[in-house]
Amino acid sequence: MTSDLRVSLPGLELKNPIMPASGCFGFGQEYGRYYDLNLLGAFIIKAATKEPRLGNATPRVAETPSGMLNAIGLQNPGIEAIMAEKLPWLAERYPDLPIIANVAGNTEADYVAVCERISQAPNVHAIELNISCPNVAHGGLEFGTSPEAAATLTKACVAVSQVPVYVKLSPNVTDIRPIAKAVEAAGAAGFSLINTLVGMRIDPKTRQPILANQTGGLSGLAIKPVAIRLVHQVRSISNLPIIGMGGVATAGDALELMAAGANAIAVGTANFSEPFACPNIIKALPDELAKYDLHDFKTFAVNQEVL
Amino acid sequence: MTSDLRVSLPGLELKNPIMPASGCFGFGQEYGRYYDLNLLGAFIIKAATKEPRLGNATPRVAETPSGMLNAIGLQNPGIEAIMAEKLPWLAERYPDLPIIANVAGNTEADYVAVCERISQAPNVHAIELNISCPNVAHGGLEFGTSPEAAATLTKACVAVSQVPVYVKLSPNVTDIRPIAKAVEAAGAAGFSLINTLVGMRIDPKTRQPILANQTGGLSGLAIKPVAIRLVHQVRSISNLPIIGMGGVATAGDALELMAAGANAIAVGTANFSEPFACPNIIKALPDELAKYDLHDFKTFAVNQEVL
Amino acid sequence: MLPLEWLLTIQDQTEIAPGIFELRLSGDLAQEKVQSGQFVDVKIPSDALLLRRPFGIANVDAAHNTITLLYRTVGEGTQILSECSQGTELSVLGPLGGHGYPIDQLKPHQKALIIGGGTGIPPLHELSRQLVAKGVQVQHVFGFANQESIFYQAEFEKLGPTAYATNDGSYGYKGHVGLLLDEQFADAATTYDAIYACGPKGLLMAVDNRFSAHPNAYISLEERMACGVGACYACVTKLKVDPTIQLKICDDGPVFKTNEVLL
Amino acid sequence: MLPLEWLLTIQDQTEIAPGIFELRLSGDLAQEKVQSGQFVDVKIPSDALLLRRPFGIANVDAAHNTITLLYRTVGEGTQILSECSQGTELSVLGPLGGHGYPIDQLKPHQKALIIGGGTGIPPLHELSRQLVAKGVQVQHVFGFANQESIFYQAEFEKLGPTAYATNDGSYGYKGHVGLLLDEQFADAATTYDAIYACGPKGLLMAVDNRFSAHPNAYISLEERMACGVGACYACVTKLKVDPTIQLKICDDGPVFKTNEVLL
Ligand SMILES: Cc1cc2nc3c(=O)[nH]c(=O)nc-3n(C[C@H](O)[C@H](O)[C@H](O)COP(=O)(O)OP(=O)(O)OC[C@H]3O[C@@H](n4cnc5c(N)ncnc54)[C@H](O)[C@@H]3O)c2cc1C
Ligand SMILES: Cc1cc2nc3c(=O)[nH]c(=O)nc-3n(C[C@H](O)[C@H](O)[C@H](O)COP(=O)(O)OP(=O)(O)OC[C@H]3O[C@@H](n4cnc5c(N)ncnc54)[C@H](O)[C@@H]3O)c2cc1C
Ligand SMILES: Cc1cc2nc3c(=O)[nH]c(=O)nc-3n(C[C@H](O)[C@H](O)[C@H](O)COP(=O)(O)O)c2cc1C
Ligand SMILES: Cc1cc2nc3c(=O)[nH]c(=O)nc-3n(C[C@H](O)[C@H](O)[C@H](O)COP(=O)(O)O)c2cc1C
């Protein structure tokens, strides 16, 4: 029996549920040298901000048990360069690859400006509103830790966006549920879960943090149980679709997160361990489903029917 | 040159900074069969509650990459049995081993009653106020996530306790600093950091959580970078001593957490991987210090002078 | 101080049935007094797996200084273990379990019924060996998924008669062990001086029910464990007579009398 | 599509100086065109280490289908790597680095100065080999902590004269490479047609300063990396003329012209 890996989310008719996570795959040009990105279900590009950003000083990454810390600091060429170069490059080579644009900013006005502009790109099918970056002084967590601030920002972004807006929530909160509810009420099309936890490594020799930014975002296998918990928790209070992520490295991990309530899966850190992680997972999904006598995702994520 | 591993904290003059973490070493009777507990710097016993507790249904543990989840649910024989049997057993065999009593409860009255009673045991040198257990319906996180609630509880417990009270904070909060500050102002002698993160694993076959309690506390190597960050963050706003924990398995891990600001180190999950983890770490500390031309902890943790 | 941790060397490892491995480990743990039903807790050689894996002791060979484990590959840990080559050193805790199968009460020529299913069977091999060494007559009743998954058939038949039940009827009785017991061992409670069981929950419940009044009937339980020595309270089970009393399977078990704990 | 990932087999591994290992890997990566200065990114066989480890390519031997890495054990990853036995298969990405050391501009009998320190030296071996194969005359100037830590001395001396500086003066010049350059290679900027360097930051800064105007002088940088292919922005460095322009060391480097980037 052949498998049907398709999943359908607002704005996103995907041939399979697997997509590179924002910030772990640039704008596709690098990994695009090594395999055909058309294999992917979708692709979440690196955060776009209004102005070009240089990000933080180096070192920007450090290793942790079954995980890593990053403090890239949203380096990106800015919305204009992304509109002029990055998105057209993708559109030309991969006209059928749905792009999800990760959007960040310092102020509401920044977010709104970028959402309005980037959602007009013909290959951008959805926005992932990044209100959860732990590595920048402004924006990021400020909007992501208060239900009111998150709702106000979401509403403003939804109003100007031509495509559905998924809000990427932070795991670094006491209770994610009021934030998720507020964001849903403000018009979000779905959630993206989870961004990185905040962590630190110290060099015992210098007794200083390894990262120039001191703290960084913890990602990779180590955070998978936290991602499962938060996806499960948000699923328990909302029927909106969830793009799940956090420590997915195998088809088994992907199914576990989908069993928790995710409708599609983003893969971040695993790309670094294994550059072919995404195509490998996509290839392994039919056999993984077959282990449980399944051939599609229909019975996953309670809300799948609704879509 | 010989090393001097002593550290000095309120209530605790320790021959070395290494102690088993609460809940990972019972009341000492089991590991006491296999090695001399007098090797330990101190020992934090399993949570004590007013009434005997049965804890949660099984399965109570699940594995995660470089970590584990537990949802024991504070099973313990209750304060009376602990006073009558567990503490005397320790006092008789290990009269010089400083015991730190982990205290939990449903209500402020519960906490106060247990603190008052247990702090009178002759071998209890300090209390670790557990306001951060993620695995119980009441108490635990309720007190641990609000600065006001944490302060009120701390104040009440400090008032009745014959020994210094260290407050064990939760990592599952948006910002730990106001909670730490409130607890300090309320009279805490120090902090204990960190309790477990909240996580979940799902059995892909049944699509149900593996743990009967659904969620569990994530511990082990995986959370080390989160522990380092929180110890560093609390150290940056307080000079109170910190008992650091979270993923310590080697002498190197212990030094890293001390470099972040911890004055002593508790070892939890590592006991399960390696039952001799604590004595092994103690034995390895002099060489680990020597790597950095050090022979004691004097230059660690900014507040060491103050004590 | 009791000994606890051993560095054992993989002597050899063989796949004796699909997904079932026989692992022979050499080292001085084999010189310890092992009660059948006791288990070991194996550190899997993977940096990311913090918890040890418990396995029953299927055989102790003091003369050759080896112990044998039999296990099924079910997840990551057993998969990695099955790929370890000869000569690999493993950290092993044991013998663990404060209570194995009691056999001292039995005399030569008395009769024991040994009931097992799937990967519950390994510790029953050491049990049967020890009973036979005492002169006890053993009868085995084992359940498997199908003929293909049967292992250690010759080893057990050497020790005593062995009846098989398979789910699909591909070998022996068709159906589960409970039905086989009803049909062919209806008088077991009076015929046998001791009853011993290990296997999946369903089998244990069947044995617990059928032999609840038998003065010498024992079942061995499994539960997810962390410490393996009684310190973490992960593996508890409740007493039947008073469910507010909890026992630890790793330390107060893994063997309990029938009718003793809530299944 | 470009090739990227290879399964290479450890042919042999030797500790050639205290804590310095020579690792020979066999597999078809050795058939790729490798520019000296390019590197590989090795998956360490440990489940808990997610990030690969970058190492310069010290030698390519297409005839024997092997490449050689030289590395120092500094932390957990290199420690585990050093314990891997012959026959172990490693997943290796490479050749990585969009820009290695340019040599096409040099003609036979022209002169190249190769400056290195410690574990920056490995890629300079492949560089020197390629230069000598072209008929370029090479002079090496290497810095080490002490005599004991010197490696590949015979290999380099076979290719060209080699001057040594050690911190403690136990071999060659006493002091760091910068001082040795000042004292014994004061005219280097005009004497040599090309300058190549790799090593610790201090050495690179010394070279960058001394040869900032040289039209053919190159340094190779190191930085903590995640992806190794240019996708994650972990390993950036700023352009000197315009620090708002950032280059990725893994992809736009690791070799840069002197005076090109901010050190
Ligand atoms: C006292 C005792 C004796 C045992 N004896 C044997 C034996 O002789 N032969 C045999 O094949 N199996 C035996 N088991 C079961 C064996 O421990 C598990 O199959 C094994 O731990 C699975 O590990 P894994 O990494 O392959 O599976 P995973 O599912 O990946 O393991 C994840 C976690 O769950 C735990 N776990 C999974 N299944 C079980 C289980 N059934 N019981 C306890 N913990 C589990 C693992 O130990 C690990 O901590 C015994 C279990 C116990 C408690
Ligand atoms: C392009 C390039 C080429 C290199 N070539 C060589 C070589 O030929 N020989 C050699 O001995 N070393 C070389 N290095 C350095 C080598 O990568 C590190 O020594 C190694 O990664 C340390 O790993 P570890 O696990 O032992 O150390 P740990 O400190 O435990 O590593 C922790 C993390 O930090 C990273 N890290 C630590 N030190 C460095 C470093 N100096 N540079 C980059 N990342 C680091 C590791 O990759 C890992 O991600 C090179 C580095 C780069 C960037
Ligand atoms: C190097 C790196 C860069 C990242 N950059 C971004 C980013 O620009 N925007 C964003 O929303 N998330 C960013 N993330 C977070 C990931 O998209 C993802 O949410 C997180 O890493 C968890 O998934 P993983 O465990 O699969 O990596 C980044 C993560 C890493 C490791
Ligand atoms: C099985 C288990 C039981 C625990 N029980 C308690 C407890 O009773 N009280 C408490 O404050 N913390 C408890 N903890 C948390 C630990 O004391 C410690 O804070 C945490 O596990 C982090 O340290 P580690 O990574 O070294 O395990 C428990 C942890 C585990 C794994």
Ligand code: FES
């Ligand atoms: S496994 Fe820890 S008490 Fe049984």
Ligand code: FES
């Ligand atoms: S390591 Fe990812 S961009 Fe260089």
